[in-house]
Amino acid sequence: MQRTVAAAEFLAASALSQADAVGAFARDGLLSSQEVFTQQLVTGLSNGMIIALIAIGYTMVYGIIELINFAHGDLCMLGAYFALTVVGALGVDHWVGAGGLMGLVMVLVGTAAFCGSLNWSINRLAYRPLRKASKLSLLVSAIGASFILVNLGLFWGGLPMDVFANGTSSAAPKAFPALVSAAPAAQIGDVIYSRTDLLVLCVTLPLMVALTYLVRFTKLGKAMRAVAQNPTGASLMGIDVERVIGATFFIGGSLGGFATVVYSLYNQTVSFQMGYRMGMDAFIAAVLGGIGNLPGAVLGGILIGVIRSMSDGYLEARWTNTVVFGILILILVFRPSGLLGAKLREKV
Amino acid sequence: MIRRTASIVAALTGAAFLLAAAPLNHAQDTPSKTLKIVSSLPQTGSANAQTTSIVNGIKMAIEERGAVVDGFKIEFEAMDDASPQKGNWDGQIESANAKRAIADPAVVGYIGTYNSGAAKISMPLLNKAGVVMVSPGNTAAGLTKPGLGEPNEPAVYRPSGKVSYFRVVPADDIQGAVACEFCREDLKAKKVFILHDRELYGKGIADVFKKTAESTGVQVVGFEGIDAKASNYRSLVTKIRAAAPDAVFFGGTTQTNAAQVLKDLRAGGCKVPFVSPDGTFEKAFIEAAGKDSVTKDQGGVYITFGGVPSEMLTGIGAQFVKNYQKKYGEIPEAYAVYGYEAGCVLLDAIDRAETKDRAAIIAAVAATKNFNGALGTWSFDENGDTSIRTMSINTIEDGAFKFVRTAGGAAKAK
Structure with missing residues (x-):
């Protein structure tokens, strides 16, 4: 084990010295245009991977019951408050070394379980009774669920806890403790690869691989695909459709839970309003990639992240939303079902 | 069915309008003896701690006079101009607040806003209706000073042609x-x-x-x-x-x-x-x-x-901070003293006004010279700005x- 670490360090060091020698990546505190581009790409990818993980939750639910789950972003917001509460209650931010890593994993898994269960309950209480109703009723129910979650977040933020600065103002943005320091994990020239960038990668990639495995190769995954294709047919084949839908909500929600912890660690701020932006970005990503399509959501998320980053970097920040929506409109004009979406019958 | 729904919606909308236009209280019962001051500050959102302490400051200014000025009873209501959706000031709510204040004949003073963007909305409304506005927190230069903001500022905020907006904080x-x-x-x-x-x-x-x-x-x-x-x-x-x-x-x-x-x-x-x-x-x-x-x-x-922090205040200001701590058990936020000063200068003007109508009170506020307050001794200039520059x-x-x-x-x- 020790040897591998040493080898990795050697590799990193040689990569650094090589890069320094190239010149374009000189470590002089002044960023060359190449370094700026690389740094923007890193930022874009990190933001994009987080968006992608949230978008998966959107797209899974759409794929299976054709509902645009507007409560998804706010579910993630509530997950962030849960994570912050756990961190504050157990003092995870004071754990060091291996304990700190364990604490981080615990917060990640705990929040995922919380968000998963919550999403499952929302489905049970707000969506399942409307299964036979029109799609529009379902959509309105989702918007209602979103409002309830936002107000729960507002209430939660006002609880007198140390970690909320004793709730002096319920609506104030809360600082999320830096469980993972923002210090550079590696620096090539002046391009900084921070530990939080690394964290994003270490959490999102394995989850995406695991999800792909689950959907493609397990019995549950097969059942999910069957229900997505034809719920009536699936139930005739002996699949418990409601159970599969419940499982989909749980999995989508828990991915959102992982995403929200990573998001909070990356941005170090939690606010009851953050759900709107998270949900909006993820929704656009899901539509861009082809809603209902899992690889599409990932591709869409990464694209949105990188486009935002490049637009901030090379245009002006105030044009970023215009650029993102402009590209979305263009893609939808020429490929109405998104980048990877199959040509489907009319939905909603 | 559709027609019935439509008529219900229409009725509800009508009711909402009536409610919005309803006066804050039934001042008609005692028209001559009660005057009302309102504040409009963002109290939903993270500015809440700051604006609550401003409201406390205004309340202290009123309480120090025993809520009576020149034989008139002074009532106070704090309005919120923020919405939970924004967590920040909301133009629609600010506009509704101003209209509510205008519709209530007992209201003679409007303390607000905290955000300059919100002031931009209520200033012309209140100016047209002739209600004096004293801001504890607006600092955007264009609100009062010609040539520093947009070309049409500040005239666009003064449809009546007169200055009715004043601020106790430097721009x-x-x-x-x-x-x-x-x-x-x-x-x-x-x-x-x-x-x-x-x-x-x-x-x-x-x-x-x-x-x-x-x-x-x-x-x-x-x-x-x-x-x-x-x-x-x-x-x-x-x-x-x-x-x-x-x-x-x-x-x-x-x-x-x-x-x-x-x-x-x-x-x-x-x-x-x-x-x-x-x-x-x-x-x-x-x-x-x-x-x-x-x-x-x-x-x-x-x-x-635009001033000094609470602990650096001297004289009346230091006394205010002491009283505030005694009453609320904490050091006031930076803008609390501006709320207090806005309340004091408004009450002082009401006291000086011959008749207690809106026009006379605007004139009295405008005539404030060498006011000895918590921020020092200062005057309002012809634009409605304070002479303090510290x-x-x-x-x-x-x-x-x-x-x-x-x-x-x-x-x-x-």
Whole structure:
């Protein structure tokens, strides 16, 4: 084990010295245009991977019951408050070394379980009774669920806890403790690869691989695909459709839970309003990639992240939303079902 | 069915209008003996701690007079101009507040707003109706001063042609310049990067900062409006790093994501001084920024403020801070004393007014000269601005604001 670490360090060091020698990546505190581009790409990818993980939750639910789950972003917001509460209650931010890593994993898994269960309950209480109703009723129910979650977040933020600065103002943005320091994990020239960038990668990639495995190769995954294709047919084949839908909500929600912890660690701020932006970005990503399509959501998320980053970097920040929506409109004009979406019958 | 639904909707809308237009209380019962003062401040959202202490300040001003002025009973109501959706001031609510105040004949004074952008909405409404407005917190220069904002400012806020808006806090033409001077003199900055939140206040002060920088030989290496709702600003930070400034100025407030900008600067590896205006001079900013991003070794944070912090006040001001602590058990936020001063100057004008009608009270406020208050001895000028020009520079240490030095001040006073 020790040897591998040493080898990795050697590799990193040689990569650094090589890069320094190239010149374009000189470590002089002044960023060359190449370094700026690389740094923007890193930022874009990190933001994009987080968006992608949230978008998966959107797209899974759409794929299976054709509902645009507007409560998804706010579910993630509530997950962030849960994570912050756990961190504050157990003092995870004071754990060091291996304990700190364990604490981080615990917060990640705990929040995922919380968000998963919550999403499952929302489905049970707000969506399942409307299964036979029109799609529009379902959509309105989702918007209602979103409002309830936002107000729960507002209430939660006002609880007198140390970690909320004793709730002096319920609506104030809360600082999320830096469980993972923002210090550079590696620096090539002046391009900084921070530990939080690394964290994003270490959490999102394995989850995406695991999800792909689950959907493609397990019995549950097969059942999910069957229900997505034809719920009536699936139930005739002996699949418990409601159970599969419940499982989909749980999995989508828990991915959102992982995403929200990573998001909070990356941005170090939690606010009851953050759900709107998270949900909006993820929704656009899901539509861009082809809603209902899992690889599409990932591709869409990464694209949105990188486009935002490049637009901030090379245009002006105030044009970023215009650029993102402009590209979305263009893609939808020429490929109405998104980048990877199959040509489907009319939905909603 | 559709027709019935439509008629129900129409009836409900009608009812809503009636409610909106209904007076705040039934003042007709005692028309001559009760006068009412209202405040309109953002009390939903992170500015709540700041604005609650402003309201407390106004209440203390009224209580000190026993809620009676010249035989008239003074009533007070604090209105909220923020919405939960925005967590910040909301133009629709500010407009509704102003209309409610106008519709109530007992209302003779409107204390507000906190945000300059909100003032832009209620100022013309109140001016037309002839209700005096005293702001404890607006600092955008264009609200009162010709030639410093848009070409049609401030005339556009005065449809009646008369000045009916006054503020007890010095404006941003002074604050923006002071912030720039501080960057040049104390921080030895030769290059600055300027960010703003694209709001009236934030963009306004950033413009003044830019103008001052250009005229004093400080190079402006970037000037950009941010998306106040973005989740982070890492890409912008890379752009800032590439421009290699000696300091970053952010024209904006805690509510328009000042703390996130600061955190991303530090996380993105940009460790230069961060300078922001009075919109971030509140505990909520320190809370949101967290303890790691504000330290000196990360570049430091400096906040300008149109006056001095509570603990530096003297005379009546110091007495106010003492009384406030006794009554509410905490040191007031920076703007509490401005709420108190706005209340005092308004009550003083009501006292001096011959008749207690709205027009006479506007005239009495305008005639305020050498007012001896918590902020010192000062007057309103012909634009409705205070004659005070003292500013302070503050930093953050151990989770609290710490006074650095005064600036602006008497040297430039007329």
